[in-house]
Amino acid sequence: MKTDVGEYYGASAKLIVYGFPNVKLDQITISQIWVIGGADGPEDKINTVQAGWYIPADGYKTGCFNFNCPGFVALSPDFGPGSEITELSVYGGIQKSIEISIFKDQKTGNWWLTYERSYVGYWPKELFNNLEKAAEVDYGGAVYSPFNEPSPPMGSGHLAIPTEGPNKTCY
Template structure:
C-alpha cells in the first residue's frame, strides 16, 4: 500500500498530478515522503492498521503543511493556490488507475462499505477548521460523495458513529471491469 497526495482542478480530466510529480511541494522530512510505501496494512475482519494524516494551514506563512503520523513531512506553498487564503472544500477518499480497457484493481480491502470498520477502508474523526481556526465535523448537508464507478466501488458517509470513530467516510470495492 502507498500513501499519496493528489492535486487537480477538474477531477483529473485535464489537470492533476500525484505525490512528488506535483511541482511545488516542499519536502522537509528526510525519511518520510509522498509516495512512500506503507508496510503494515489492515486485514479484512482482522487487525486494523491506522495512519494519521492531516493538512493544516500555517497561520503566519499561509502554507499548507502535510503531517503523517504526527510529523510534518512537507508543505504546499500558498503561492501554488490562487485566491485561497483558506480552504472552502476538503476531500477524503481513494482512487485506482489502470490503462484503458483493463480491469481495475480492488480499492482498499476489496469490500464495499457496510458500516463495519474492520471491513472496508475508512477515514475517521473527520474534521476541518473554519477561518477562525475552530474545528468542525462535517454534517450531512455539507457532504457530497463522488463515485464515478458505482459498479466497482462505493463510498458512504456516516455522520457520527460514536466516540471511537466519530464522523467517518468508508469506501472501497472489488474493482473489475469498470469502464474507462
C-alpha cells in the same frame, strides 16, 4: 465524502490502508483527503491540496504525485511523498491506518502536511491562485480503470460494513 461548503483552514483524516491490490497498467486506486479552493468558480481557478494512499500500476506516471510536482518543500528525513507504508490491514484481521492532516499556517500562508502527527513538509502559498482558505474538504476513496476494463479493488475490495462485518473493509 464531501463536506459542506464553508471556510476551512485545515482538516485531518484517519484512513484504513490495505496491501497492493492487483492494479493493472493505466489503473489507479486511492484513499485520500483534499482541501479545495475555488470549487464554486471556473475550473481554471480551482486549487487543491491532496494527500493519501495512492497505488498506480505505472510507477506514478499518471499525474503530478509525490516529488513529481514542483514546489512541495519536504522537511522530514524519515518520511515523505512516495514513502512506502509497511503496516497494512489484513482482511478479517487487524485494521491498520494512517493519519494525515493538511492545514494552513496563518502566519506564512503555506499549506502544511503531517503524517502520524509529524511534519512532512509544505506547499508554499505561491503555488496557488485561489487557496486563501478552502471552501470544501473531501475525503474518501476512488478507483480508475479504462472504459473497457474492470476496475481495480478499492481498499480491501469488499463491501462496506455492515454487509461483511468488522475488519474487512476500509473506512
